[in-house]
Amino acid sequence: MAHLTSAEAADLLERFRHYLREHRLPVTQQRDLIATAIFTAPDHLTAAAVHQRLARQGKRIGIATVYRTLDLLVESGLIRLHEFGDGFRRYEGAAPQGSHGHLVCGVCGGVEEFTNERLERMLPIIADEHHFRYRTHRVELHGTCRACQQRTLEGL
Amino acid sequence: MAHLTSAEAADLLERFRHYLREHRLPVTQQRDLIATAIFTAPDHLTAAAVHQRLARQGKRIGIATVYRTLDLLVESGLIRLHEFGDGFRRYEGAAPQGSHGHLVCGVCGGVEEFTNERLERMLPIIADEHHFRYRTHRVELHGTCRACQQRTLEGL
DNA sequence: ATTTTTGCAAACGGTTTGCAATTAC
């Protein structure tokens, strides 16, 4: 999600702790830090990016712990996993209010977000038409972002 | 694509050969075989599946060649790459007439396809609204397929 | 005190690459 407010991040962290207690799992420093790193990130992070982000704050956490905690966060539904086709798994905090689509630029590899109410309303209906029980969706539009279009026009 | 007709497969193969000649690249037996394996497959194949499919026909082709040719096919736009989140890249022949979405079952891992005209019309418009030059899209609906819903009801 | 997590390093598995032999043109 494009930069959650600190209140939203705090809420997600509290929900993660609740999830852990509910499942009789220890609430550790590492889990708090990893969850917070994702909830406060402005964009979609890879596992390595989470690890670096924490290292830059002086928090040395094993990469294995990062992966294990990311799994927990995905299972709890508090973060979402994406694979945009470049071989990296990326994670982002789950939006409290709803989902969004992604605009993936084939030139610079950047990913922007968009929301569209009509689309959001449509997708569960389509699932239903195919007797498929809807849980969530993923919409990616691939093409060229505005900046790269202009860069191409300028002949660089 | 859910089983292209042999005419459609033949057309795609001819377009692949044309693409190769256009780029001054040799048309080899291996490239023909790999392309045909995908174009005639009933579903989404992994690189390993393509390799096995050919091996079963007595065609021993190196897995590296499979990967290299899949890259060419993706670049040529004649096949599409998907990553449904299980760690495998899957490939399918590009539909001559248009795209389709995927229904990904979280229980059995199966993938069904659907088409929806209204959705197809909508997506390029959404891209445009965000000043994004549309090339293609990917829509996945995640949930539970019909068969797994029934299996759950039966209490298995 | 018991149970689970953590962190390291090694293993894993899909994908990519270097290079000599082969094939396409």
Place this chain on the structure above:
DNA sequence: GTAATTGCAAACCGTTTGCAAAAAT
């Protein structure tokens, strides 16, 4: 005949796992 591909095996790299030490309950 020249230039590119092929196939093998090794390398690569993101991710997972085994296990002893450390932390949470």
